[in-house]
Amino acid sequence: MELMEAPDRVRVRVNVSCKWGFYLPDKEGEEEVEAVFKVLTFGDNMVIEKVCAYRVPVHRGQKVTEYDIQEMRRLFVKRNLLSWTLPVPVERENGWMTKESYQRVSRVAAPLLDTLIDQFEDHMAVTKEDEEQMSRQASVLFSKNSSGVTDACEGVRLFCTLGNFWEKFGLDRHSIMDLPYREYIILKMMQSKESESIKRESRSNKARSQTKIIAGHGGRARPSQGIVVGD
Amino acid sequence: MAKKTIPKREVLEVLERKGERVDEQLMEAGEYEVTPEHTFTIDIYLKVKSNRWIVMEGAGKGVVQEQVVMRMWTYDEMVDLKKRATTYDPLKRIHMVDHDALNRMKLQKFIVSWTFDKKNPRLKLQHQNGVLTDESWNAFAKLQTNISNHIIDEMNSVYEYNG
Numbered sequence: 001m002e003l004m005e006a007p008d009r010v011r012v013r014v015n016v017s018c019k020w021g022f023y024l025p026d027k028e029g030e031e032e033v034e035a036v037f038k039v040l041t042f043g044d045n046m047v048i049e050k051v052c053a054y055r056v057p058v059h060r061g062q063k064v065t066e067y068d069i070q071e072m073r074r075l076f077v078k079r080n081l082l083s084w085t086l087p088v089p090v091e092r093e094n095g096w097m098t099k100e101s102y103q104r105v106s107r108v109a110a111p112l113l114d115t116l117i118d119q120f121e122d123h124m125a126v127t128k129e130d131e132e133q134m135s136r137q138a139s140v141l142f143s144k145n146s147s148g149v150t151d152a153c154e155g156v157r158l159f160c161t162l163g164n165f166w167e168k169f170g171l172d173r174h175s176i177m178d179l180p181y182r183e184y185i186i187l188k189m190m191q192s193k194e195s196e197s198i199k200r201e202s203r204s205n206k207a208r209s210q211t212k213i214i215a216g217h218g219g220r221a222r223p224s225q226g227i228v229v230g231d
Numbered sequence: 232m233a234k235k236t237i238p239k240r241e242v243l244e245v246l247e248r249k250g251e252r253v254d255e256q257l258m259e260a261g262e263y264e265v266t267p268e269h270t271f272t273i274d275i276y277l278k279v280k281s282n283r284w285i286v287m288e289g290a291g292k293g294v295v296q297e298q299v300v301m302r303m304w305t306y307d308e309m310v311d312l313k314k315r316a317t318t319y320d321p322l323k324r325i326h327m328v329d330h331d332a333l334n335r336m337k338l339q340k341f342i343v344s345w346t347f348d349k350k351n352p353r354l355k356l357q358h359q360n361g362v363l364t365d366e367s368w369n370a371f372a373k374l375q376t377n378i379s380n381h382i383i384d385e386m387n388s389v390y391e392y393n394g
Contacts, residue, residue, distance in 0.1 A: 020271040022303055023263050024393040058321040069326055070314040077306075087261045106307035107264045111393045113306040 009082070010037040012119035016112065025115040035084035035116045040076070040124055048075045073117055078102055080120065130155070147199070164191055269303040270343055271394070273385040275378065286381045299382055300343040304390060312336045334383050337390065338371060339363045347374070 017029035038044075052071045055063040078097045083090050088108060091101035105113075134155040141149050141156060149156055165171040169187070171179065275297045276287040287294050304312075316333035317326055339362050347370075348355040354370045356363060363371070371379060388394060 019394050020269070020303075022265065022269045024389070026393060056319055056321045064321055064324075066319050066321070068314065070310050070317060074307075074310045086263045088264060104264065107266075107305045109263065109265050109269070110304045110306045110309035111390065112263065114309065115393075 008039045010039055010080075010120055010123045011035075012037065012116055012123070014112065014115050014119065022109050024109060024111050033085055033112065033116070035086075035120075036082045037076075037080040037120045037123075038082055040080055044079055048072055048079060051075060073121075074106075076117055076120065077105065077113070081105070084116075161188075265303045265305045267302060270300050271303065271389055273299040273301065273382055275299065275381060277378070284375050284378060286377055297346045299345040299386075301386055301389075302341045302343055304337070304341060308340070309390075312340070334387070335368075337386060338383070339368055341386075342371075 011034065013032055013034045014025050015027055015029035016023045016031050016033050017026040018031075019026075023031070023033070049067060049072075052068040052075065053065050054068065056066045057063050079095070081090060081097060082092070086108065088104050089101060090105060091098045097105065130153070133153045137149045137153055137156045140146060141160075152160070162173055162176065165176050165187075168191070176184075276289055276291070277284045277295045277297060278287050278291075278293055279285075290296060312333060313328065315336065316329045318329065319326055342356060342363060344356060345354075354373070356367045356370065358364065358367070374382075
């Protein structure tokens, strides 16, 4: 339901209990803290990586780019935390949490905010299981005589749908979202019909010689006789 | 001499001129925000056996109770300390957290007080700019290893494993 209401939001919840006068994550805790994060986009990630990148010297004076992972997590808070149920105000400006707001947010007990970020990160993680499934289906999809993949995983589905729609109709990841669903279905059906026909054609062409016959079968090629038009 | 009261409006104007946020200055820390008062206590039960102190599970006959008071860490403090304790191995391409260094920084920054100095003044803790002085760190280092390890374990059970 949440996904339908706001697909660009990640809602995470942590149970907490009060110990020594402050709140800590506790699975058995009766109180719940909820935080809403903006989905991390490619653009967000690019900006964050740029800020957190530094060059590390390696073998023979070469340098590689590495990222400050602790700072990246801090920037997730500044960039992606939109609101929460804690009585600590979250204010944002130009796509980032304001400096003043972050000063207060960062005073929250570390284990609590850390757990919220862990859960946010879990939402964008590609699990080992996902990766294995993708590898399996990719090897089928990209094999020589592939006829597609049944029960495609998210990766294969996205790859094929977005790739095909961009190639044929110029629809990108955002514009495809506004396409009426009926039209999407019709176009998908047409695509499968097209691929069936291409397959049929390639099968029927296989046995034939690669040389194309220009003239019709059975007769000698001769020049046109022309049409006589009366005066 | 009567204390001069500055009208609230003037205070606000001064703060605004300084570029500081008025609400930041006037709003007290709310629930969930860590303040210097947010501390937790580590109880240590000790008993002498064969001329050395051993850590017991709880109170009992001949058991001495000591306490260490520590402050909760804020998110920002956690990030800063972890950053300082994290190194990157470019050959293996992995980040490594030096847990000994991290524990040391946690202790230096967050120990508020302890009871070990009541019987032994050499173990008195002193702070400078909110951090243990080098002498006080040496006092911690002088503790028997089983005691210091117990303190570190209990401290991390709160900081890393939510108590």
